[in-house]
Amino acid sequence: MAKTAAANTAVQTKHKKRKSFEALDWILLILLTAGLLAVLIPFLNVVAISFTSYKEYMQSTWVVWPKNPTLDAYKELFKDSRILIGYKTTLMYLLVGLPLNLILCVTLAYALSRKGWPGRKVILMLVLFTMIFNGGIVPMYLVMKSFNLTNTIWSVILAQGMNTFNMILIYNYFCSLPEALVESASLDGADEWTIMARIIVPLAKPILATVVLFVAVQLWNEYFMSMIFLRSKDFQSLQQVLRSIVMDSQVVDTASQTVDVGERNFTDAIKMAAVMATMVPVMCVYPFLQKYFAKGIMMGAIKS
């Protein structure tokens, strides 16, 4: 009986598949493939140009793939001290910013997920309020200035030290865990710190991984605050460096098309090598991101 039923459904699905590949499917397939190419080709072009020698690029700017790929552009790029400053600054963001974000988010989320203490609702409201209203960049800049933090990486790290959205993700996850876990542990005499660190956090690994990846990407891409707070040449985030390499000479390029005022004339190959240097690390963590982010958004969507 079971065998025939299984065979039956197999036949059915096979039949369904054959039947369903109609005009609509072809149209969708073609449209989505066109979209796929629209996303892929710009990237492939970046890769191609970054490996193209200056001489070849001068002969023809129409590069599908270089005839003689070289690493010259990359060598030139890393001769420039700015890209190293960028890497250093951004790595510091990650090294300090990631633990800071995790500690602040987890402690707050845990405290909020425990019920019965006076003031919980007020604090939750005050925290949520910052999601719909904030001071904006101008008071933030003045605050950083008054703390003497501008032109140090601490301004950016501290300003990015907490993210209410991520906190809510973790909070929702903590709330979804069975309360009996915490109760039995506290009956056994465990203090809150132990319960959080030994019981709750190990159970929340998936959401914590998601948040770590979110924060890592956010810090890696940090541009705006770095631009506002860091105004010296010794501290520049990677994105700032990328912009100064790629854009600053371009501004002139598109405006008048002839003049070049940049302190250094970067060839297109070096510019694209800089794009690659900033993009490849994101590509490397992307498989992990992909594994977790869908879960992350879903959990955020359930109750935010």
Added chain:
Amino acid sequence: MTKTPNTKRPVTSAEAKGFQKIGINIRKHWQIYVLLIPALVWYLMFAYYPMAGLQLAFKTYKAKLGIWGSPWCGFQNYTAVFRDVAFWNSIKRTLFINFGRLIFTFPAPILLAIAFNELRVGRYKKVMQTVFTFPHFLSWVIVASVIQNLLSVDGLINSAISALGGTPINILGSEKAFQPLLYLSDIWKGAGYSSIIYLSAISGIDQDQYEAAEIDGASRWQRIIHITLPSILPTISVMFILTCGNLMTAGFDQIFNLSNAATKNVAEVLDMYIYRVTFQGSVDFGFSTAVALFRSVINMIFLLVADRTSKALGGGGLFG
């Protein structure tokens, strides 16, 4: 107190008991308060203290006196702001661009999710999703660099045009092309990622509905219109709220990185205006804080109104 002891005493004692209870509760949960400290310090210093700094909107900022010591000036900053033609133009531009986004950018991930759902080629679909989602994780600096490489005068598109015998077009330097460029780059970067949320809503739809509809002779098109779309309507409305809440924010990073000297006239949205008056040229923090406060308040109003509207329409709201 002594006049009506009979009626007052029970109330006060109950109150006292209440306070005692709260006191006991606080002592019982002292460890939780300790855990709260780091995050609360952060919120005080980097969320609420800057918020308090918004008082500068009603002050004349003197660097020596700081935020708190600067003298009050009433609505003087606002009369100056409202007299500035560039301010009103930036608001008009922001709203115009964001309404454009609601029309062109907002439906893109919905259509993409529906298309994905209808597509019946398993493994290829996964590859596509991987590729479509990736640009979301790149910064606008990178995306703008990639776009510049593609569209600049000696970029791929123009090289192709000249190879085919046409004259190159300066897309990035054209004021007319700026808005379409924003919408297209929005879609290019974000549609794949945003579609995930709709895809998950679609995957939650009961498959029996489709089968029943199929038996009743509904075409695939009809099934999309009458089953898929209504089922994801709550999700659409929540996303719509989020988008409306940001009607006054036109994505500084994107516009800052995609604009250049040639397009600066059409690119000055409110955020760009705030950036210009704050960090370039003669600095008047009172003036720029006034603009920033105006923006924050309008944003909040938009968000709350959109939330109410969505609830009234039967969709889910943002706040419960």
